[in-house]
Amino acid sequence: MAKQPVDYEALLSSVEASFPMVQILDKDGKIVNEDIMPDLSDDELVELMRRMVWSRVLHDRSMALARQGRLGFYAPTMGQEASQLASHFAFKKQDWFYPGYRDVPQLIQHGLPVSQAFLWSRGHVEGNNYPDDLHAIPPQIIIGAQFIQAMGNAVGQKMAKKEDEVTFTYTGDGGSSQGDVYEGMNFAGRYKAPVVFFIQNNGYAISTPREKQSAAMTLAQKSAAAGIPGIQVDGMDPLAVYAVTKQARDWAVAGNGPVLIETITSRFGPHSTSGDDPTRYREQDSFDYWEQRDPLIRFRKFLEEKGLWSEKQEEELIEKTKEEIKQAAKEADQAPKMLISDFLKNMYQEPGQNIKEQIEKYEAKESK
Amino acid sequence: MANLTMIQAITEALDQEMARDEKVLIFGEDVGKNGGVFRATQGLFDKYGEDRVSDTPLAESGIGGMAFGLAVQGFRPVMEIQFFGFVFEVMDSIVGQMARTSYRMGGKLNLPAVVRSPFGGGVHTPEMHADSLEGLMAQSPGLKVVIPSNPYDAKGLLTSAIRDEDPVVFLEHMKLYRSFRDEVPEEQYTVPLGKANVSKEGSDVTVVAYGYMVREALKAAEELEKDDVSVEVIDLRTVSPIDYETVVKSVEKTGRMVMVQEAQRQAGVGNTVISEVSQRAILSLEAPIGFVTAPDTVYPFGQVENIWLPSAKDITEAIKETVEF
């Protein structure tokens, strides 16, 4: 038999080899890759830990509020603290953020008051009345749409010659299957737009496991077809997530175009608070495996070893955060009642006859 | 006969049709092991295996293209869009491609695909999950668009939809899924597509509705019985093609009509019905046609959806206005 033109097996394994997983801290908080240790001061390391603990508390309290019927839609974040907060830690206030529905912690860190995050969850438009210096669009529900929009945003930043400013956005392992995700990366590569794309691979899209999404061995390799760098990182390792994100941002700011980062992470609980039961599709083993890799455990160990963190410190922070969140929920309760006439007024800058007539009709009803 | 919720009736229709015809395939996001986010496909993965009931990658456009190609290969694809608010991701496959195939192929190739999807307001879903987008579908020649209002119809209409030779969009109002039960025959049966149903007979005014609004219309009708207003309620069942014959016959009898839809007022199914009735039965009308709809805004998920949505109270008011004209 004649030799085949191409060795497919070799081709496939060479792709896999090109996307190794970057790690700095192993699951026990030991440094395994000193060479790429990010340049963070002790204060910054502590601040990163504080944000991750804060996020865990936000998660716990949000779950409780949801149970009490005091939140609307909520997508749990427990397990994804390093993937979310350590990546966000590498961006600057002026950077533009296009979050997915699960990215509320980063959005708050970027400047959204907690009370407004709660209002968004409840479907109150006041939740989207962003402070002027918050460079972000409300969380995206349509999976993948944030990738193409973030790309456009970054093309705009480039055209406007914004210096030291990028766009960053997140989707999930499920989201990586959307055509929009590829289109976003491909356009951004073509325009050399300063955008950092994240795929938070938490193993599941609702019930659908990662391996049912794609035959690709990594999701990071999806970057290759767009001609942009793609990196796979241990998403439970805050130092590695921070380091690869910092590099990606620097690369984008320098005019080299976009980067894709796949964080390997896990959600410890249900998909959302709308009745998902993970035991229907996920074995206990999987929870056990990932809980041992909890980003808080490993970062706590690392910091305690350095004498930068203590149980007492963590407890104080937890109490303080709980109180903050309690206040925010109260504040959200005070938001004015929404009126249909206001929705009608917000529909257009220059409304037509139908809207004008309906404003009259609803105002009459509402004044009764 | 069994006493089933609408979601159970839907599962039964899928199950029995899969058993009857091995060409029927179900696929979509989380329809396999998880049985769908509303459990519409509960148990089917275990019973028929992954080849026939499969979780797809998360990409509606891909799901639509897969349905198209499978139909060309002689299968009967029943694809699920997890929530109809995500239909925009697959508009081309449904409206641009499936709907046009029979025409493009000179009638020689048909596309017997079913697009199943939950929609509708009042159940506290997140943003982009609840919109009534049937008007977008009904506006597209080449599609049939079916919206059941109760468990009995759901089973019979879905069975017809799967057996139908054309692409059918089958929309399931989430508020109907578990809110009440109906006697549903255990054996298979069909309810014909394109035929409206007189849900309640009456002589003073005709109320035309579909989907969940049929329930609200029936409530309004019951309320008005007390005032001696006799309301006839017509359930369109299929919003494309629409059964004007049944509607016009009723309007000729009552001389008055109120159209009800959950969707916004602008350019929808109701406007089409009103337009046709005006052309076909204007001389039978003794009052302007009433029209109950949501206002022309984006669907306000969460807190105020129930104020925004049309209700029995709005329908009652509109009927009174028409009757007292």
Ligand SMILES: Cc1ncc(C[n+]2csc(CCOP(=O)(O)OP(=O)(O)O)c2C)c(N)n1
């Ligand atoms: C276009 C679109 N299709 C489907 C959904 C419904 N949906 C919400 S979350 C989800 C799974 C997403 O999984 P993944 O991308 O892995 O993100 P994760 O939820 O795990 O963070 C699905 C199918 C949606 N919101 N948008």
Ligand SMILES: [Mg+2]
């Ligand atoms: Mg996921």
